[in-house]
Amino acid sequence: MKKIEAIIRPSKLKAVQRGLKDADIPCITVAAVKGTGLQKSYSERYRGTEQSMILQNRVMITCIVSDSKLENCIDVIKENASENKAGDGKIFIYDVKDAIRLSTGVRGNDAII
Amino acid sequence: MEEVATITVIEQAELISAIDTVWVSICAAIIFLMEGGFALLEAGFVRSKNSMSIIAKVIIDIIFGGLAFYAIGFGIAYGASNGYFAFDTGITDTDIGLGLTISNKLFWFIQLGFAIAAISIVSGAVAERMKVWVYALFVVIFCAVMYPLAANWVWNPNGWLALRGFNDFAGSSAVHAMGGFAALAAAIVLGPRLGKYDQNGDPVAIPGHNLPLAAVGGFILWFGWFAFNPGSTLGAVGNWELIGTVATNTFLASAAGGVSTMLYTYFKYGQIDITMTINGVLAGLVAITAGCNIVSPESAILIGLIAGILVDIAVIYIDKMRIDDPVGAIAVHGINGLFGTIAVGLFAVEDGLFFGGGSQLLITQLLGVLVIAAFSFILTFIIMTILKKTIGIRVDRSEETAGIDAVTFGVEAYTTFE
Numbered sequence: 342m343k344k345i346e347a348i349i350r351p352s353k354l355k356a357v358q359r360g361l362k363d364a365d366i367p368c369i370t371v372a373a374v375k376g377t378g379l380q381k382s383y384s385e386r387y388r389g390t391e392q393s394m395i396l397q398n399r400v401m402i403t404c405i406v407s408d409s410k411l412e413n414c415i416d417v418i419k420e421n422a423s424e425n426k427a428g429d430g431k432i433f434i435y436d437v438k439d440a441i442r443l444s445t446g447v448r449g450n451d452a453i454i
Numbered sequence: 455m456e457e458v459a460t461i462t463v464i465e466q467a468e469l470i471s472a473i474d475t476v477w478v479s480i481c482a483a484i485i486f487l488m489e490g491g492f493a494l495l496e497a498g499f500v501r502s503k504n505s506m507s508i509i510a511k512v513i514i515d516i517i518f519g520g521l522a523f524y525a526i527g528f529g530i531a532y533g534a535s536n537g538y539f540a541f542d543t544g545i546t547d548t549d550i551g552l553g554l555t556i557s558n559k560l561f562w563f564i565q566l567g568f569a570i571a572a573i574s575i576v577s578g579a580v581a582e583r584m585k586v587w588v589y590a591l592f593v594v595i596f597c598a599v600m601y602p603l604a605a606n607w608v609w610n611p612n613g614w615l616a617l618r619g620f621n622d623f624a625g626s627s628a629v630h631a632m633g634g635f636a637a638l639a640a641a642i643v644l645g646p647r648l649g650k651y652d653q654n655g656d657p658v659a660i661p662g663h664n665l666p667l668a669a670v671g672g673f674i675l676w677f678g679w680f681a682f683n684p685g686s687t688l689g690a691v692g693n694w695e696l697i698g699t700v701a702t703n704t705f706l707a708s709a710a711g712g713v714s715t716m717l718y719t720y721f722k723y724g725q726i727d728i729t730m731t732i733n734g735v736l737a738g739l740v741a742i743t744a745g746c747n748i749v750s751p752e753s754a755i756l757i758g759l760i761a762g763i764l765v766d767i768a769v770i771y772i773d774k775m776r777i778d779d780p781v782g783a784i785a786v787h788g789i790n791g792l793f794g795t796i797a798v799g800l801f802a803v804e805d806g807l808f809f810g811g812g813s814q815l816l817i818t819q820l821l822g823v824l825v826i827a828a829f830s831f832i833l834t835f836i837i838m839t840i841l842k843k844t845i846g847i848r849v850d851r852s853e854e855t856a857g858i859d860a861v862t863f864g865v866e867a868y869t870t871f872e
Binding site for chain 2: 385386387388389390391392
């Protein structure tokens with residue numbers, strides 16, 4: 342069981358969500374995040390005063406998948422979220438010890454789909 | 455026959471009063487709504503952790519300021535004046551001397567809108583760092599004594615500026631310069647918000663947390679101005695031409711103020727600055743408020759264009775002077791109140807310098823607005839300094855960091871869960 346944390350452009354969220362659903366990975370948790378990576382630093386102006394080091398808006402998708410679906414999930418996110426440019430985002434993979442579905446109490450792989 | 459004629463005359467007077475009462479009470483209610491505009495504009499321009507505290511401050515402007523203006527302020531402004539002040543309490547029953555066709559009470563109510571508008575200018579400049587009860591105390595002093603003195607000089611029929619022919623139709627000086635320069639003094643004594651300036655003393659942007667909200671506030675103020683200025687006719691009967699002139703000039707100046715700010719920020723920064731454009735519109739409104747009754751539409755546009763540029767320069771300059779004004783109140787109301795009052799002496803159709811009227815009106819306008827600005831600045835500076843040295847005017851560091859909403863009011867503007 343793996344946890345996938347994908348930080349992507351907000352404009353790509355719908356496409357990634359659709360792709361994951363089509364790949365039979367419908368369960369995701371999404372958070373709006375701000376951050377910076379390798380893309381060029383970015384500044385704004387607020388009432389005449391320049392603001393440097395503005396953090397970019399990104400979306401973080403978290404989903405927990407069984408080991409067998411991991412590569413498929415990564416492919417779907419890569420396919421739908423990349424523009425082949427700096428600033429596209431990153432994917433992180435973590436091991437997950439267990440999962441429990443609250444409604445039924447089922448544990449393990451059965452709890453995540 | 456004679457009896458019938460008498461009845462007719464009485465009925466005509468009744469009719470005039472009725473029409474004027476409808477006009478003024480509608481305008482007064484719309485002016486009152488401008489407080490909502492101030493509240494939203496200021497709430498949007500501050501950080502979310504202090505957004506409820508700024509709304510509390512505007513409510514204080516209305517409730518504390520309103521009662522103070524009833525109990526003492528109105529008597530000082532519109533009682534029997536010796537030219538500088540009057541001693542009266544409550545709302546006088548006697549003729550104020552302005553040829554009013556409305557009741558003194560309704561006149562008080564529309565004037566209340568002016569008084570609380572003046573103090574609401576200050577609430578923006580002291581945002582995010584002033585103690586709430588000390589602010590309430592200043593509100594009472596301002597609405598009971600300070601603003602009424604300026605109103606006495608400018609609008610009381612015996613006021614020394616009124617007698618000199620000073621023209622401030624709806625308050626560029628008595629409301630806006632008065633409020634704006636009090637705001638300047640208060641912001642100086644308070645000092646900037648934590649983190650507003652870096653180690654080198656350069657200004658750091660502290661962006662407002664909800665700019666659409668600030669824009670809504672700007673729109674409400676803009677709307678309210680079409681009661682603030684035309685309502686200052688204090689009567690509709692016989693004023694239909696004047697009301698048209700005032701409303702048109704008010705709009706033209708505001709639009710021109712917005713245009714010049716848009717163009718200025720676009721060419722200076724490469725992008726239009728929308729929040730500054732809101733300030734530019736308001737700057738045009740403030741600047742035309744003094745002269746909207748006696749300038750031509752073309753002059754109103756010119757006044758607005760200048761006001762829109764002035765506010766951009768003033769915001770940057772005030773920032774550089776290490777005076778922290780989160781909402782731009784000093785630049786909008788102080789600087790343009792000053793400019794708008796002086797502009798009357800330049801652009802007035804009959805007595806303006808540019809229209810061959812000589813310099814007499816210009817000198818009167820300059821004198822009046824400089825005295826009011828200096829009076830407001832000096833008195834506020836003294837009062838704030840005394841309060842600072844005695845009870846303290848600024849929230850402590852930990853409260854300023856955590857946010858006034860949470861510490862003083864125990865409330866969060868936006869509860870995140872559910």
